[in-house]
Amino acid sequence: MRYLPLLILVVLLVGAAVWWRRESAARAERRLADARADAQRWYERLGGQVMNLHGDHPAVRQALVDAGERYNAAGSQLEQARSVEQYRLARETALEGLTYARAARVALGIDPGPELPPLAAAQGAGQLTRERQVNVQGQTFKAGPQPGRDTPYYYPGGRYQGRPVPAGWYSTPWWKTALGAGAGVLGGVLIADALFSPGFGDPGYGYEAGYQEGFGDGTGFGEQGGDFGGGGDFGGGDFGGGDFGGGDF
Secondary structure (H helix, E strand, O other): OOOHHHHHHHHHHHHHHHHHHHHHHHHHHHHHHHHHHHHHHHHHHHHHHHHHOOOOOHHHHHHHHHHHHHHHHHHHHHHHOOOHHHHHHHHHHHHHHHHHHHHHHHHHOOOOOOOOOOOOOOOOOOEOOOOEEEEEOOEEEEEEOOOEOOEOEEEOOEEEOOEEEOEEEEOOOOOOHHHOOOOHHHHHHHHHHHHHOHHHOOOOEEHHHHHHHHOOOOOOOOOOHHHHOOOOOOOOOOOOOOOOOOOOO
């Protein structure tokens, strides 16, 4: 009988361990189910937009092509997802597709609908609030806050080679390595510098002239106070109240 209390304690500890394991498994299953349902919800919403939106404007067509690509990618990710992280990735892809669908609605001149949750990749990138035009290696590149014949490519905001690229409409999808005006990664870096560095920002301002003024000291993009300090792209200028529209997306 003297071992009875010890036996009872052991039974209680074993029972508590079994309960804790089952409860942890149940919580993990609920998190997985919630993540799956959330991703599925945004995926289905994107599918409805892709099927119902149509237009002949180049900006509309391009935005819908990008939305359709994200729809297909999100569907594939959902089929293969087995973890919360994988379902969250599918959700992010679907949300990115919805930003393109929303851009298509803007280009169509109809109500873009309710705001979407912010994209993780676009955090801190901001958005364009005025038009920009630069010349890089003999080619003209344009960007602005609204779609147009010369700016049919929408970008939801993100980073290119470590540089923040604001949401907006662009003349060329230079952030895509394979499509970057035939210039590849290096060309994309030069275009990003030209569009978003303060010395290159004025409409019609050439890359070569801007290079001499902005890079003659060898500081490069974003390394010294010019681009990130007061009055530059990331301070009180383009990021604060100018092109980047208040900073964080």
